[in-house]
Amino acid sequence: MSLSPKVSRPPAKTTPSGRPVGRRTNSPFAGMNQGSADIRREPRARSEAEVKRSSGGRERPKKAKEPFHALKMQKALSAVSYGQRTSIKAKISQTESFDDFPLLPMVKDSIATQALSGMVDLVPTPIQRLAIPVLLGNETRAARRRSSASGKKAMEQFLLAAETGSGKTLAYLLPVLDAIKRAEVMDTELEAQRKVQEEEEERKKANFHALEPPPLSNIPHPTTGRPRAIILVPTSELVTQVGNLTKLLSHTVKFRSGLISSAYSGKVIRNRLFAPTGIDVLISTPHLLASISESDPNILSRVSHLIIDEADSLLDRSFAPSTSTIIDKSTPSLEQLILCSATIPRSLDSYLRKRFPDMRRLVTPNLHAIPRRVQLGVVDVEKEPYRGNKILACADTIWSIGKAAAEHAPGDSERAETKRVLVFVNEREKTQEVAEYLKSKGIEAVALNRDTPEQRQSETLSAFTTIQPKSVPQTSNDSSLSTSSSGSNYIPLNRAPSTVTPPPRRHLPNTKVLVTTDLGSRGIDTLAVRHVILYDVPHSTIDFIHRLGRTGRMGRRGRGIVLVSKNDRRDVVREVKEGMFKGQALI
Incomplete structure (x- = not known):
C-alpha cells in the first residue's frame, strides 16, 4: 500500500490565475479539521468596494415601491390612465336627467x-x-356619414365597463329598444304583412254574404324565430333577472321578448322562440343558443343588436367557443355588438385588441374600484376567542349583525328590519357544511351552488334581490328560507326524519343568510343585501370586486367582512382595504 505524494502537501491557497481558493462546503468532508463548528455559516457581507467593483463603479438605483404589490401577484386587470378618468368625469357631468337623451317618448315613459x-x-x-x-x-356622425357614402352600414362595436351595481343593464337596453322601435317603421316585411291583413279583412267584408268561405292566410309572422336583438348572459339566474326587466319595459314600449335557459323545458323554449306573434328580444345563455342555431341557423339571420353581458365570463375558456360561434353567425346582419362587464382582465383586453381592434371602450372613472360607501372589516380568526375556528367566527359575526336589527325595534321583532347576509366560500362542498352549522346555531341559512335545482335557485335568490317594507311581518312560510313555528329551518323532503338537526336553543330573528360560491357574485342584483362575509379570501382581484360588489348597490351603503386565518394572504387583504379607503382602483 502506498500513499499519494499529495498527502504531505498543504492545499493550494491560490489558483493558477492568482485568485484565492475558497473552502468547499458542499462535500461530506468539508467540515473536518476545523477549530470551530462553522458548518452552517452565513454568507459574508460584501464591502462597499466589492459592490462598486461588481456594478462597474456605479451604484444601482433603488426601485420605487409600487402600490398593490401583492394584488399584482393575483390575476392582473387592465389599467385605465388617470387622465382618461378625469376627462370622463368632466364629460358625464354634462348630463343631469334622462330627458337629455334623444329617446323615443314611449321609451322615456317606460323609465x-x-x-x-x-x-x-x-x-x-x-x-x-x-x-x-x-x-x-x-356621437358617431362621421362614421354614419362614411357608411352612408359607401352604401353599407358598418357594424359598430362597443365595450361598456363600469363598477358593479351601476345600472349597466338599463344602459344598453334603452338604446336597443329605441333602435328596434325605429326599425319597425322602416321594416318592409312588416308593412307587407299589414297590407295582406287589410286585404283579407276587406275580402271578408265583401264576401260576407257569399257561400264560399274567405281564404285563410298561413303566412307566418316575419319575426317568428328570428329575433332582432339577443342578450347573452352566463347563468339562468341572470336570464331571469334581465328577462324580468325586459318584460317590465314591454308594457309601455310594446315589443315581444322571450327568455330561454336550462331552467325551462324543451316545449316551453320552443313555444317562446317560435311564437306565432313573433319575437323581438331574446335573452339566453350561449350554450343553449349555440346548440339551437346548429339545427336552425335561421334564428340568427335577423339579429341587428347582439349584447354579451358579463363579457369577462362569456369570453373565457368555458364559454368562448359558443359565444364566438354566435358572433360569427350573426355578423352579416349585425349593426351593433355590445360587450358589457364590471372588470376587464388582461386576457380579455388582449383578446379584444386582436379580435376587435376598432372597438370603442366606454369606461367609467370608478372602474376596478370598490365604492367608498362600502366598508371593509377584517376578523382575525387566530385570535381569541376563536382560536383558528373560522366557522365559529362566521356564526358569531352573523349574530352581531342580527342583534343590530333587533335593537331598532325592541320588543317588536316583526317590525325590525330584516338583515340579509351573503357568505362567500371558494368550494361548493363548503356551502352545505357552513349552512348546516349556521342552522345549528339558530341562524336561518341556505346553501346555493351548482348542485341546487334550478327552481330552488330562483326561489332562494328572490329573497335577496327584493326589498320588503319593515311594516310587513315575516311569516313562517317564506318561499326561500322556510321555518316552522318552533324556529327550525327548512328541511328537504328527501332527508330522513332521524337525521334532522334538533332545533337550537336560541334563534336569531329577522336575519337570512345565503351561503354561496361565485355563482351568486356575477351580475345578480342583490339590492336587499347590506352585509357580505368573505368566509374564504378570494383567489384573485376580480373575485374581490365581484363579491364585495354584491353590497352597496345603487348608491346604498354596505359592509364587507373578511375572515382571515393563518393560511390566508393577509398582504392581499391589507392592500384591498387600503385601496378601498383611498378610493383607488385595485390594479
Whole structure:
C-alpha cells in the first residue's frame, strides 16, 4: 500500500490565475479539521468596494415601491390612465336627467313607470350618461356619414365597463329598444304583412254574404324565430333577472321578448322562440343558443343588436367557443355588438385588441374600484376567542349583525328590519357544511351552488334581490328560507326524519343568510343585501370586486367582512382595504 505524494502537501491557497481558493462546503468532508463548528455559516457581507467593483463603479438605483404589490401577484386587470378618468368625469357631468337623451317618448315613459318605478330622484348613473348617447349614434356622425357614402352600414362595436351595481343593464337596453322601435317603421316585411291583413279583412267584408268561405292566410309572422336583438348572459339566474326587466319595459314600449335557459323545458323554449306573434328580444345563455342555431341557423339571420353581458365570463375558456360561434353567425346582419362587464382582465383586453381592434371602450372613472360607501372589516380568526375556528367566527359575526336589527325595534321583532347576509366560500362542498352549522346555531341559512335545482335557485335568490317594507311581518312560510313555528329551518323532503338537526336553543330573528360560491357574485342584483362575509379570501382581484360588489348597490351603503386565518394572504387583504379607503382602483 502506498500513499499519494499529495498527502504531505498543504492545499493550494491560490489558483493558477492568482485568485484565492475558497473552502468547499458542499462535500461530506468539508467540515473536518476545523477549530470551530462553522458548518452552517452565513454568507459574508460584501464591502462597499466589492459592490462598486461588481456594478462597474456605479451604484444601482433603488426601485420605487409600487402600490398593490401583492394584488399584482393575483390575476392582473387592465389599467385605465388617470387622465382618461378625469376627462370622463368632466364629460358625464354634462348630463343631469334622462330627458337629455334623444329617446323615443314611449321609451322615456317606460323609465319612470316601469324600470325605475318607486324612485323619487330619477338621475342617470355615470355609465348610463356615458353609454346611452353613444349607442344612440349621437356621437358617431362621421362614421354614419362614411357608411352612408359607401352604401353599407358598418357594424359598430362597443365595450361598456363600469363598477358593479351601476345600472349597466338599463344602459344598453334603452338604446336597443329605441333602435328596434325605429326599425319597425322602416321594416318592409312588416308593412307587407299589414297590407295582406287589410286585404283579407276587406275580402271578408265583401264576401260576407257569399257561400264560399274567405281564404285563410298561413303566412307566418316575419319575426317568428328570428329575433332582432339577443342578450347573452352566463347563468339562468341572470336570464331571469334581465328577462324580468325586459318584460317590465314591454308594457309601455310594446315589443315581444322571450327568455330561454336550462331552467325551462324543451316545449316551453320552443313555444317562446317560435311564437306565432313573433319575437323581438331574446335573452339566453350561449350554450343553449349555440346548440339551437346548429339545427336552425335561421334564428340568427335577423339579429341587428347582439349584447354579451358579463363579457369577462362569456369570453373565457368555458364559454368562448359558443359565444364566438354566435358572433360569427350573426355578423352579416349585425349593426351593433355590445360587450358589457364590471372588470376587464388582461386576457380579455388582449383578446379584444386582436379580435376587435376598432372597438370603442366606454369606461367609467370608478372602474376596478370598490365604492367608498362600502366598508371593509377584517376578523382575525387566530385570535381569541376563536382560536383558528373560522366557522365559529362566521356564526358569531352573523349574530352581531342580527342583534343590530333587533335593537331598532325592541320588543317588536316583526317590525325590525330584516338583515340579509351573503357568505362567500371558494368550494361548493363548503356551502352545505357552513349552512348546516349556521342552522345549528339558530341562524336561518341556505346553501346555493351548482348542485341546487334550478327552481330552488330562483326561489332562494328572490329573497335577496327584493326589498320588503319593515311594516310587513315575516311569516313562517317564506318561499326561500322556510321555518316552522318552533324556529327550525327548512328541511328537504328527501332527508330522513332521524337525521334532522334538533332545533337550537336560541334563534336569531329577522336575519337570512345565503351561503354561496361565485355563482351568486356575477351580475345578480342583490339590492336587499347590506352585509357580505368573505368566509374564504378570494383567489384573485376580480373575485374581490365581484363579491364585495354584491353590497352597496345603487348608491346604498354596505359592509364587507373578511375572515382571515393563518393560511390566508393577509398582504392581499391589507392592500384591498387600503385601496378601498383611498378610493383607488385595485390594479
